[in-house]
Amino acid sequence: MTESKLTLDGQQVEFTPGETLYELASRHGKTIPTLCYDPRLEPFGGCRLCAVELEGTKAPVASCTMRATPGMVVRTDSQSLDKLRRTLLEMVASENRELEVDPLRGYASQQLKELVDRYGARTGRFKGRTSGKSHADDNPFILRDYDLCISCYRCVRVCAEQEGDYAISIMNRGFETRITTEFEGKLKDSQCTFCGQCVQTCPTGALADRKALANAKIPGETRKTRTTCAYCGVGCSLDVLSRGDRIVGVHPAMDGPANEGALCIKGQFAFDFVHHPDRLKSPLVRGEDGELHEASWDEALDRAARGLGQVIEEHGRHSVYCIASGRTPSEACYLMGKFVRAGLGTSYIDNCSRA
Numbered sequence: 507m508t509e510s511k512l513t514l515d516g517q518q519v520e521f522t523p524g525e526t527l528y529e530l531a532s533r534h535g536k537t538i539p540t541l542c543y544d545p546r547l548e549p550f551g552g553c554r555l556c557a558v559e560l561e562g563t564k565a566p567v568a569s570c571t572m573r574a575t576p577g578m579v580v581r582t583d584s585q586s587l588d589k590l591r592r593t594l595l596e597m598v599a600s601e602n603r604e605l606e607v608d609p610l611r612g613y614a615s616q617q618l619k620e621l622v623d624r625y626g627a628r629t630g631r632f633k634g635r636t637s638g639k640s641h642a643d644d645n646p647f648i649l650r651d652y653d654l655c656i657s658c659y660r661c662v663r664v665c666a667e668q669e670g671d672y673a674i675s676i677m678n679r680g681f682e683t684r685i686t687t688e689f690e691g692k693l694k695d696s697q698c699t700f701c702g703q704c705v706q707t708c709p710t711g712a713l714a715d716r717k718a719l720a721n722a723k724i725p726g727e728t729r730k731t732r733t734t735c736a737y738c739g740v741g742c743s744l745d746v747l748s749r750g751d752r753i754v755g756v757h758p759a760m761d762g763p764a765n766e767g768a769l770c771i772k773g774q775f776a777f778d779f780v781h782h783p784d785r786l787k788s789p790l791v792r793g794e795d796g797e798l799h800e801a802s803w804d805e806a807l808d809r810a811a812r813g814l815g816q817v818i819e820e821h822g823r824h825s826v827y828c829i830a831s832g833r834t835p836s837e838a839c840y841l842m843g844k845f846v847r848a849g850l851g852t853s854y855i856d857n858c859s860r861a
């Protein structure tokens with residue numbers, strides 16, 4: 507046996523230094539269940555659902571935190587692991603108000619329900635005391651429905667590790683455990699930037715996207731369309747959720763190369779401008795009466811060209827200054843630079859992009 511090999515479900519496999527048993531098993535196509543795990547975050551080892559059998563240890567170990575070492579003999583699947591996972595799920599699900607939540611609540615909101623179904627867990631087996639206390643929070647973006655919270659702390663960890671915000675934290679222990687902000691206040695009075703990452707990682711829908719939920723009554727199947735956020739030049743990938751011709755929500759793309767599941771408040775929640783009645787759908791030019799009127803693109807571009815030409819003729823080429831929109835893609839920015847430098851003869855150009 508070479509240094510970096512172990513036995514996984516009876517097979518010799520090679521691992522890379524630092525790899526956890528969960529990562530190794532996933533790489534080999536094993537489907538180990540997880541609840542507190544989010545691949546973007548430091549492993550936490552809270553839910554124990556990812557337990558695997560490790561030869562030489564009395565009890566199963568959490569595969570998400572256990573690093574692979576040479577010579578280990580690991581089993582990811584057995585009747586007793588199934589029983590353990592089912593019992594853990596029954597404990598979690600027994601104190602959860604409901605498992606059937608609208609998928610519009612968030613990206614990961616169906617995870618607990620899917621696992622309960624997969625393991626045939628009985629949801630009322632350990633009925634009794636419950637933890638979690640929902641928080642009346644009048645912000646327009648995030649519903650804090652902690653009756654559905656299973657204390658996986660993914661929200662707290664994503665807020666700290668991904669967003670660097672530390673807006674939410676854990677208080678108390680046992681049945682009194684609660685996710686809270688400083689002084690138990692409202693999110694809008696905290697450090698929260700409303701990036702929505704806590705919503706999207708929550709595996710029960712306890713944290714939910716209020717703006718998407720407001721569209722829950724729109725009929726039809728929800729379709730996902732992968733695209734790039736149009737708000738700035740960072741280029742975050744996202745999936746637009748639509749029903750018919752209506753956009754009903756946004757999910758961050760967890761595999762987006764620029765954002766790895768992160769979005770800002772605009773990319774996550776400000777999708778409703780698309781259907782807003784005030785949205786400009788055609789160019790406007792000012793008429794003789796001083797008012798703005800709808801015009802064709804040819805008419806508007808002619809007017810802009812005439813205006814720019816006139817100003818340059820009267821006041822010189824450095825009298826004009828151009829700002830490209832932060833929403834412009836690289837190719838359009840390049841064209842704008844050419845137009846301003848080669849066309850208008852000035853280098854007075856800027857872009858309001860954050861990138």
Ligand code: SF4
Nearest residue numbers: 665698699701702704
């Ligand atoms: S919305 Fe973002 S900043 Fe606010 S609590 Fe959630 S993760 Fe933290």
Ligand code: SF4
Nearest residue numbers: 655656658659661708
């Ligand atoms: S609110 Fe959701 S993500 Fe946060 S601890 Fe509870 S179940 Fe986990």
Ligand code: FES
Nearest residue numbers: 551553554556570
């Ligand atoms: S996923 Fe490993 S302990 Fe929760």
